[in-house]
Structure formats: C-alpha cells, structure tokens
Amino acid sequence: MATLRVTLRVILRSMWRRAGGRYSLIVLGLWVLVSLVSLVWTPYSLLATDGFHVWSKPSAAHPLGTDGVGADVLSWLMAGSRTNLIIAALSVIVAAAFGLLLVAAMVSRHGALSAVSVVLVDALISVPTVLVALILCVPFGASAAVIVAACGFAYGLNLARILRPSAMLAARSAYVQSALHSGMPAARVFLTHIVPNTLPVLVVQLSMSAGTSILAEAGLTYLGIGVGAGVPSWGHSLATSVKFVGIYPLTVLWPGLVVTAVVVALNLLGDALRDAADPLANPALRGGQDER
C-alpha cells in the first residue's frame, strides 16, 4: 500500500514537471473542485431568473453575464461541470469495461472466438455514435444515461480496435507463456500481464475518450437527445445560447471556452500520464537505482 502511494506521488510529480501535464492537472483539478463546490454553492440558484436583465454583459453581479431568461451564466456553467464530469467518468468506465472485454475475446486462444469478435468489432465500429444515441432515445428518452451508453459503446469499440495489436503482442509473448506456466488462470493473466502492457495506448485512448464524450454531450444536447431540459450541462449552456450567437456572442463564448480548455486538458493528460506512468519511459519509477 505504501509503495502504491509512493508510485502515485512519483507519477504526479513527473507529470507536473512537463508543461502539458501541469496544464492538464491544473484544469482537471479546477474542474473537480468546481464540481464539488457547485453541489453546495453557486452564486445564484439555478432557478433564479431575472426578467429585467436578460442577455446582460458581464458585471459585478453576474461575472459572466446572464442568458436569455436572465439566469446567471456562471452558476449554470459551475453546475454543468458536475454533469459533464459524471458523464465523462462513466463513459470512460463503460468504454474501458466493454473495450477490454472485446480485447480479451480478440486475443483469446480460441480461434473461433477471436475471429468472430474481430469481425463483430469491425462491423459495429461503422455505426455512428449519434445513431446509437438516437436509437437508445426512442425507448429510454433523452438523458445523461443515453449519452454514457452511446459513448461507452462507440469508444469501447474504438478502444478494442486500437488496443488489439499491442494486446496481441503481449498475449503471444514469452512472459504470458511464463505466467501460464506458473499456473495462473487465463483471466488473471489477461488482467495482470496483458492489460498493463497495453497501458501506454490504453491511457491515451481513454483520456481522449473522456474529452470526446464532452464534445458528444454538447453535440447530442444540441440535437435534443442529450441531457434533459433543465439539467445543467455545458452542452445545455451552449445549446440554449447558440441560436443568438450573432447578437450575444459572449454567452456562447463562455461554455465554448470551458469545453475547449477541458478537452485540451484531457488530451494532454493522456500523453503526460503515458510518459509518467511507464517504467520504460520514466526513470524515476524504477527502483534500485543505486546500482548500474
């Protein structure tokens, strides 16, 4: 346990040393912090509207101005951050679980299973995320769960496709043979010997999926198949104001800036994490440096 904590500290410190890593840690830290704060406090209640001050410019009372019903833009963005955080986190978890399950089938020693799963992934990967969301919307209605399911499905397939070569390389390696020779069950070999050796690809792909899920949320909410009406999200803030972008560009600018900053941070996070968490790339992770 203690060694795990040391390893985590080393990884965080290595990420902090890179400009990209530092930027992503700061932005993502702020994101989590604001999400937590928004649970107990926002400058205005989300339901507070001010009919006399709609589309107002930034002021001391409303630092980012107000929207079309006179609600505080900052409050809605703060509250939206927690929705997006949950959607991004759940999408990544679903995508990872689904994708790794597919990879396990693809690298399995049973020829039929691996052949079928490869064909299945290739076929399903051609279905667009929007179409999946639209289909799911029919029985379940528009909700954050639909976004998570559609993103998890699509990103899981992408993950499986991209992870397969490196997983295959690990699965055919002598160290996997060696683990099997030690009497380790195949499922455990997959989790402890194959998945960790695809980590550089896995980490980058998952962090990009988290970023893409935010863009997907914005897009799907704009189409009316994302989060329900009245649920705060960055996509919601964008969708309600984008019609008036020619007249009140600032109300579109704020959610747009937030989405851009966070998506860039997530993409950089993957790169930084890959470089920092790989013992081959990061000398600080290695033990016993006293020799050689």
Add this chain to the structure above:
Amino acid sequence: MSVEIRNLNITIGSKPIVHDIDMDIADGERVGLVGSSGSGKSMIAKALMGLLPANASADGSVRAGGAQLIGANDTDMADLRGRYMGMVFQNPAAALNPVTTVAQQVELPLRLHYDLSAPERQERVKTMLSKVGLPESALGKYPHELSGGQAQRVGIATALITSPRLIIADEPTTALDAITQRQIVDLLTSLVDDAGASMLFITHDFAVLARATTRCYVLEDGAMVESGATADLLDHPHTEQARKLVAAARELTLHRQEAEVHHG
C-alpha cells in the same frame, strides 16, 4: 518427480509433430533432450506442461509423479504448473513481464499456489534471490534494467521459488554468451540437485548438455533416434543423426573456443 512418457504422438492440424515417443526421467535425475531446430523438442515440453497450442492434439501417455497429464482438466493442470513443475525459458528478457519488478515476478508462483502473508513471501523471495546470486537491490528493478544473465537468474528464481519437483529448462542458455552459459548451467544444476528435483534439459548445444545432464535423448524429425548416458553418447554416437549433431556441435564448440582465445 518421475516422468514416464509412452507412445506420445502430437499432431498440429493433420501434420504430425512428434510420434511414438518413449521417455523416462527418474526422481532426482537430470535428463537431456537434444535435437536440431524444429525436431519437436519444445512440443514435448509443452505437452508435459499441458500447454500445447489450441490446434494441437496429443495422444499416448504422459505421467508425472503417477498422474496422467494427457486429457487432464485445466484446473488440475494449473495446480500442477508452477507448484510441482517449474519452467525456465530460452529468452530470459522476453519471459519477464516488462511492467513488473523482479520481486513481483519471482513471488508470483508463491502467490498463486501458497497461502502466505506478504512478509513471508518477501522473505522467501529474498532467500531465493541470494541463492541465484542476485543482490537484494535487484528486487525493485524492472526487466529492462537487467543484463541477460541477470534476467535468466530471475527466471530460474521464478521457476524454483515453489520448490517444484520437476524443472523443465527449454534452451535456457541459448540466448547467453559462453561464460554466462556456463555460470547459468552450473547454477541451475546445483539448485536442482540441492532441491532433489528432476530436470528435463532441452538444448541443441552438446557442450552445455555434458555439463547439465547425466543421460539424454536425441530427437530427430519428431522421432527418438537414440538415448543413453550423455558422456557415452558424445563419445560414440550410434546413429547417423546423432553423429551429425555431435560433429556439428564439436565444430561449433571449437570455433567458439578459438574465438574466445582470439578475443582474449
């Protein structure tokens, strides 16, 4: 652990790989298996471990310590592997998981087969490392930080940590230089003898064979062509195939010795 192989046939698809193999390893005996590349040596080892490729089929009888291994179920085989049988691999660097440390690598069979506390496991790993001649500082190292010889020492430690009764060494020295080869073979044989375990030593290098084994089998094109005491076989090979192998090995060994002399 004694091994008794009778009429072993292995086919991949419809292609026969080895046929009608009879082979015995007595308790505590070190037996060699030689043959040129592609003669089916490794397939016999895989059959012993119950890890033949999915498209291969085996019939005949393979008994280890009295238990029949042909047709044994996966759970029984998994329990046997690592606990009663240990395997040392040809390419030590490739046989170690690049993202686990030496300590994690060596303790893996212990974790799988024995119910020990973490400190007890660590203690055993430390003892094992000193037995194979690695310093304690190696514990936290990753495979890419080790030399070939060091990596093979880790491989031997992993194979022997559970005190298995049978060691299968599949060309454990092929990827190493001549001096390291000698050290590794001596280490392996002394550890196997200390533990009183049996060993099946697979190689195509006769110089190593004489050091590691007392008796050996010669395999050619999937058939056993000759067997006997290693020293006799090296001096008077009876069959044409064995003669060729010995002659080739002699030449190779001579070349190597010359090269060593030239390079100092």
